[in-house]
Amino acid sequence: xxxxxxxxxxxxxxxxxxxxxxxxxxxxxxxxxxxxxxxxxxxxxxxxxxxxxxxxxxxxxxxxxxxxxxxxxxxxxxxxxxxxxxxxxxxxxxxxxxxxxxxxxxxxxxxxxxxxxxxxxxxxxxxxxxxxxxxxxxxxxxxxxxxxxxxxxxxxxxxxxx
Numbered sequence: 001x002x003x004x005x006x007x008x009x010x011x012x013x014x015x016x017x018x019x020x021x022x023x024x025x026x027x028x029x030x031x032x033x034x035x036x037x038x039x040x041x042x043x044x045x046x047x048x049x050x051x052x053x054x055x056x057x058x059x060x061x062x063x064x065x066x067x068x069x070x071x072x073x074x075x076x077x078x079x080x081x082x083x084x085x086x087x088x089x090x091x092x093x094x095x096x097x098x099x100x101x102x103x104x105x106x107x108x109x110x111x112x113x114x115x116x117x118x119x120x121x122x123x124x125x126x127x128x129x130x131x132x133x134x135x136x137x138x139x140x141x142x143x144x145x146x147x148x149x150x151x152x153x154x155x156x157x158x159x160x161x162x
Contacts, residue, residue, distance in 0.1 A: 114155060121151050 128140035 117155065118148075118151055121154075122147050 122144075125140070125143060127136050128143065
């Protein structure tokens, strides 16, 4: 290149002619393009990282929801089992009370039959009528006790045979 018309000293003109890059290339433009390329790369990396983090968060949320559902199912099963156990306990209690009532009724019926049998068995002697009982009170009491003991022994034997 000819720099004579610009009044540039010849040594500076020689240095300008020896530049390692062509005049058309602009080092600032290359730096700017490199910076923009890096910025785009960082932005794309950030987008990829963000997408990955959203994916991970979604997976964690789905896993958490699955665990919650499983816990809810287990809680429902436990509540059902508890309700069934309460029902079973109530049924057992009702059956126990029913057996108690039946046993009491059977005992009352047995006592009634025994008393009826005693009334049929025991005949008060004529000497122990209400007017004469005052005079023969000890004899009448002894007679009653002896007859009652005989009856009880007889009743126990008959009940043992049943």
